[in-house]
Amino acid sequence: MIIAIGHDLVEVERIRGLIEREGHRLGKLFTASELAYCRSLADPLPSLAARFAAKEAFQKVWPRPHGWRDVWVERARTPGGPFPYAPPLLGFAPEIAAEMHERGWIAHLTLTHTRVHASAVVVLEAQ
Numbered sequence: 001m002i003i004a005i006g007h008d009l010v011e012v013e014r015i016r017g018l019i020e021r022e023g024h025r026l027g028k029l030f031t032a033s034e035l036a037y038c039r040s041l042a043d044p045l046p047s048l049a050a051r052f053a054a055k056e057a058f059q060k061v062w063p064r065p066h067g068w069r070d071v072w073v074e075r076a077r078t079p080g081g082p083f084p085y086a087p088p089l090l091g092f093a094p095e096i097a098a099e100m101h102e103r104g105w106i107a108h109l110t111l112t113h114t115r116v117h118a119s120a121v122v123v124l125e126a127q
């Protein structure tokens with residue numbers, strides 16, 4: 001059963017401005033693994049924007065506020081199902097992970113981006 005659906009759309013230029021103003025403080029918004037993955041890409045901005053959108057989309061389905069680094073995007077270790085690539089997954093701080101487990105909830109995530117916009121959708125499902 002679907003509990004909630006959250007969506008967020010971010011302008012990539014907003015993230016560029018954030019980096020220009022707060023570049024040295026990006027570690028307050030993103031985990032080290034998120035930053036490492038995005039910095040390994042030719043253009044990290046769209047992927048950073050998509051991760052920012054994922055955090056916002058999850059906030060829209062979660063019953064309480066959480067910190068920026070309490071939710072993060074990671075890649076599945078191996079491709080799943082019929083898809084030839086490793087889909088993005090949400091990772092959670094221990095408190096959120098424990099509550100998700102207690103409630104029997106799982107979160108599904110999809111990301112997309114262009115050079116201009118990044119978007120994320122989170123579907124919170126009860127198993």
